[in-house]
Structure formats: structure tokens, C-alpha cells
Amino acid sequence: MRIVHYGHSCVLVETETARVLIDPGAFSSGFEQLRELDAVMITHQHFDHIDAEKLPGLLQANPSARLITDPGTQELVSKLGLESETAYPGQSLQLGETPVHVVGGEHAVIHQDIPTVANVGYVFDNGAFYHPGDSFSVPQHRIDVLGLPTAAPWLKASEAVDFLRAVKPRIAVPIHEAVLVNPAMHYGLFTNLAPEGTEVRVLSKGEALEAQRV
Numbered sequence: 001m002r003i004v005h006y007g008h009s010c011v012l013v014e015t016e017t018a019r020v021l022i023d024p025g026a027f028s029s030g031f032e033q034l035r036e037l038d039a040v041m042i043t044h045q046h047f048d049h050i051d052a053e054k055l056p057g058l059l060q061a062n063p064s065a066r067l068i069t070d071p072g073t074q075e076l077v078s079k080l081g082l083e084s085e086t087a088y089p090g091q092s093l094q095l096g097e098t099p100v101h102v103v104g105g106e107h108a109v110i111h112q113d114i115p116t117v118a119n120v121g122y123v124f125d126n127g128a129f130y131h132p133g134d135s136f137s138v139p140q141h142r143i144d145v146l147g148l149p150t151a152a153p154w155l156k157a158s159e160a161v162d163f164l165r166a167v168k169p170r171i172a173v174p175i176h177e178a179v180l181v182n183p184a185m186h187y188g189l190f191t192n193l194a195p196e197g198t199e200v201r202v203l204s205k206g207e208a209l210e211a212q213r214v
Contacts, residue, residue, distance in 0.1 A: 001128045003145060006031045008178040009049050011131060011147055013124055017096025021065075022122065022131050023049040024058060027178035037062040039095050041087070042069040043133025044107055044119040045076055048178070048185070056080055068093065070133075072118030087120050098125050104137035108154040111193060134176070136163045143169040149176040153189045 004012040010028030013020045020039045024031045025048040032054055040059065042050050050073060059065060059082060067084040069077060077084045087093065089105040100122050107119040121132040127141035134154060146169035149155055155176075164172055179185050191200040203209055 001125060001145075003129055003173065005173060005175065009043070009131075009133070009147070009149075009176050011173075011175065013129055015096065015098040015125060015128075018098040020095055020098075020100075020124075021058075023133070024051055024055065025049040026051045027182065032058060034058070035061060037065040039066040039068055041100075041122055042067075042073050042077075043121065043131065044070050044117055045073040046107075046117070046134070048176075049133065050076065052076065052080060056082065066095075070118045070120040087122075089120060100124055101126075101139070101141065103139045104132065104135045107134045108136055108152075110154040110189070113193060130167070130169070131175075132163075136166075138163070138166045143167050145169060145171045145173060147175040148172040150174040151180045152176055153179075153186055 002014040006028045008025055008027035009023040010025060010031050011022045018038045019036055020041060021031055021034060021037055022041045023043055027048045059067060067077060067082055068087050069084050071086055074086055087102045089102055091102040093100040102120050103123055104119055104121040107117045109116060119133045119135045121130060121135060121137050123130045123139050123141050127143050129145045130139060130143045131147045134152065146167050148164055149160060187200060187202055194200055
């Protein structure tokens with residue numbers, strides 16, 4: 001099996017019988033040029049995992065590719081006019097001769113005031129590769145290569161380490177790392193959840209802000 005990382009959570013998985021792209025999101029790049037895909041798989045509905053602007057063109061350029069999503073992404077892809085299949089936890093899929101087991105079910109908690117959305121992870125070829133999406137779901141399979149979430153509003157470094165230790169893969173490939181150089185997701189979270197009367201203001205380098213005595 002061959003694995004190619006296109007940034008953040010976007011990963012191309014190539015087996016002897018299938019060529020599969022996972023989570024082509026807004027923080028990823030280069031996947032737009034891929035051809036001869038057998039499937040495009042989405043773990044959940046957040047924009048950094050599914051780029052609604054680029055997905056239709058990607059599927060148009062790969063007419064034989066199956067679009068497979070979690071239950072929570074059905075409405076989005078339907079609005080885009082795309083046909084899709086829904087993957088449910090506990091289900092087993094077949095891509096060529098490659099089995100894919102669907103695990104998980106829910107996105108990790110971002111904040112108690114934000115509703116939890118659906119999230120599924122995909123275990124390829126009985127454990128050769130595991131993409132958890134945005135979750136800490138530990139599969140029953142023994143995992144050879146794990147896509148390890150690195151940084152997110154829902155993630156502490158200690159939690160990533162605990163997840164890594166629980167899965168115990170032979171190799172861990174850091175994914176979901178784009179927020180380390182693009183903090184806009186965190187800024188948006190602070191803005192949306194700030195208490196009434198609080199403004200979140202991002203200062204550019206060297207910019208001054210006047211504070212008042214309270």
C-alpha cells in the first residue's frame with residue numbers, strides 16, 4: 001500500500017486494486033490534479049475535510065470515482081448535486097479487492113456549546129492504514145500506519161499522544177496539522193464563543209493596541 005499526504009487531512013491511499021482519496025478539504029492542495037480515482041471518501045462535514053468548491057470538479061475529472069461520506073455530510077453533497085454513498089460505523093466496504101472498515105461515529109468535542117457532528121474513520125485492508133478523521137476512536141484492528149491528528153480546536157497535544165499510545169501503530173503519519181500555520185480556525189472559534197461584550201481582535205506583527213484601566 002502507498003500513502004501520499006496532500007496536507008492537513010487529505011491523504012491518497014493506493015492499493016493493488018484501488019486508488020482512494022480521503023478528505024480533500026480547504027486546507028489541502030495538489031489533490032485537484034489527481035486522476036483515475038476509484039473513490040473519494042469524506043470523514044465528516046467540516047470545510048477543512050471537504051472543499052465544496054473543488055469537490056465537484058474533482059469528481060467530474062474522475063467519473064468512475066465513488067463518493068462515500070459520513071451520515072452528516074449527506075445534505076451538503078446533495079446540495080452540490082452530487083450522488084453519494086453513506087458509510088456507517090460497523091459497516092464494511094469493498095473498493096476493488098481492498099476492504100475498508102468504517103469505525104467511530106462522532107466528532108471529538110470542540111466545546112460544550114458546539115453540537116457534535118457525525119464522523120467516521122476508515123480502516124484500510126484490515127489495518128494497513130487508519131484515517132480517524134477528527135476523532136480518538138480506537139479500532140479493534142491492529143494498525144500498521146496511523147494518520148495522527150496533530151493540532152485542532154478539539155485537540156490537546158497530550159490527547160494526541162494518548163491516542164497514539166492506544167492505537168500503537170508501527171508508523172504514525174502526522175495529519176491535521178494546517179492549523180499550526182493557519183490559526184484562523186481558532187480565531188473564529190474564539191469569536192463565535194466569546195462572551196457578550198468581548199471583541200476578539202487579532203493584532204498583526206508590530207501592531208499596537210490601546211488598553212484602558214478598568
